[in-house]
Amino acid sequence: MYSFKHYLEILLVATRLGLTSFGGPVAHLAYFQEEYIKRRKWLDDKTYADLIALCQFLPGPASSQVGISIGMVRGGILGGILAWIGFTIPSVIALILFAMYVVQADLMDSVFIAALKVVAVAVVAHAIVNMGKKLTPDLPRIAFAIVAASLLLLFPLASMQLIIIGLAAFAGYVLFKNKELDTHTSLNIDLPKKIGVVSLSVFFLLLIALPFISQAANNIYIQLFDIFYRVGSLVFGGGHVVLPLLERELVPNGFLSEEMFLAGYGAAQAVPGPLFTFSSFLGQASSGLMGALVATIGIFLPSFLLLIGILPFWKSVSQFKAVRSALIGVNASVVGILIAAFYDSIFTSAISDGVDFAVALVGFSLLHFWKRPAWLVVIIIVVLYVIIQTLL
Template identity: 60%
Template sequence: MTLLEILWTSLKLGLTSFGGPVAHLAYFKEEYIDRKKWLNDRTYADLIAVCQFLPGPASSQVGMSIGMLRGGFVGGLVSWFGFTLPSVIVLIVFALLYQTFSLEDAVFIQSLKVVAAAVVLHALLGMGGKLAPDGMRKGMAVAAAVVMLLFPSAWVQLLVIAAAGIAGWTLFQNKAESTLESFDTGLSKKAGLISLSILLLLLVLLPVLSGAMENPLVRIFDIFFRVGALVFGGGHVVLPMIERELVPLGLLSADQFLAGYGMAQAVPGPLFTFSSYLGTMMQGIGGAVTATIAIFLPSFLLITAALPFLNELRRRVSFQAVLMGVNAAVVGILLAAFYDPVVQSSIFDTGDFALGLVLFALLNVWKVPAWMIVILGVAGGYILHFSGL
């Protein structure tokens, strides 16, 4: 009965949680804490803090954590499944329609790319204020952006993240919080160590298997697992890392990539379900299932590994300092991705720029939700098209 309750509650959230990770956390609080009282406010805040420290989609990880605390490891799986399924289905259907009806030149596809530009810029400014609040971290963000613009590759991105972590460990230990409350979890440290070992083993073995087998599904699993394990900063940061892995290799075009990213803004649930669209575009339904499981699997392994050691990790000044550096680099990586591929593949004339400017203002100034921005963006695109502007 507990698992069914977790499934129903998470499915309801998956159908109604529009607006991105911050909005998801507000929906979670209303449902899990205020209405159902599955945990208290302090525990919920601590879970959010931990998930912010980990790579992967923070809001999805919070949902997984609540499911695990309520129903064990299976409860975490059920919670993820319910929250993720609605947007997975919508994005798979969109990809199939895109392929079937040759939508590359459709007006609404171009409009979705302009929407993506407005949303990424809004996310960039919001993340910049939070993750690079001082001059030192702003400088690190700019440096990361310059390196990524001059040397755009997935491996360079990993080196930038690693260098930023080392710089953070050196520079920011005096900025770490010293008083953090502790709480108990229902997972053993042995389970945590096993989970972390599986994660590290897969990170080493999957590239080897991908190169040896030359199987497209194995290659997809390798790419999306690596992205899910190494993306800090939430869903929007998945954009540059996946783009570097897919578009330069010709696995899909920049237009196809951005059209799916724009559509992902219109659906509820986690932005990481963008992977379902990408997998479908590359290898059909099998590719969608493979990519979706691969990109979320590291989150399960990381949550299972982190929760038993939560108190020790959060109290470590060095751990907090490393992540401050990594988060600053994430802002720079997203800034580079905003120029290439987002702006280069979406803004072609003054009409596109004007539409993007209006959509950004609606997002940033008047706080219009992202799903409404998608509707307004598509409507605006058709108005410009039929008016000849």
């Protein structure tokens, strides 16, 4: 089995990402690509793209699920748990502290946060270019990406992502079913299929039973667990989509005020890591530290159960030529989805003038042409941006 040093490496690498991965889910995937694929070579680009495509199909936080999946590839279920702990706990702690002491200032207006958003533009643009080279090497696949990006920009709905991926899978099968394909994958999940079946059974059992248990028990922690588990099981489209669902479940039912909810929303965008850790803030604000723990586990548990249930079958399923040809289309469409998300959420919120664009261009150049590591570029760009804004 794996050694203590092996597991420690998974935890430490994920923790560093959890401390530095600002910019939302698209940026997280870029940071993962830089650290896990390019630097450490824990898996190849094709397998990474397959994992992204798989996690896009699942409900829950896609970037967190990709991180958990990489941890499982590297070290089984424990590796996935450690990868999740490292990536998630820094923002969990930060948001619990926000809830404890209440938000005193609007951090979204600070120069430091603005600088980190500009960094995210550079990192994500670099990742899209690299993924595009691998996943859209010819005109048909470039067309897949362009159509996917255009559809998502024209119809920016969470459901549109699923529609795009479904159409791309079908079109990929039709167009590439006669193409000679490399069915090799380095994805190796050391999980028995029986565990997968049990995990999926537990997922559906909890989803069906928890509302009845919550109503019968009349306990605030069980109620919180039911709410966050249900939202984590049913939400598609990432972190921002979860916000209105949680608001409708928590505010009208008196768990916390609208003002506190909005304060937590602002704080969640000011910390690194997954936006789903907003649940930690909400749990703390509504019922203390135990509430934060219950809410955090509740919203992320469905992702673990679904991944443990599906990944043991993925290697054998992905060997079928029909699946591989469909994935060609899906992977190309993922590039388009990332382009649309890059523009709609990252670029438009981070770049407000020529100074922002110039600094982002410097960051992209350092990553792409000078091949500097992402963590160093983050430091350089933040310092540069703060100096420029101070002098202006």
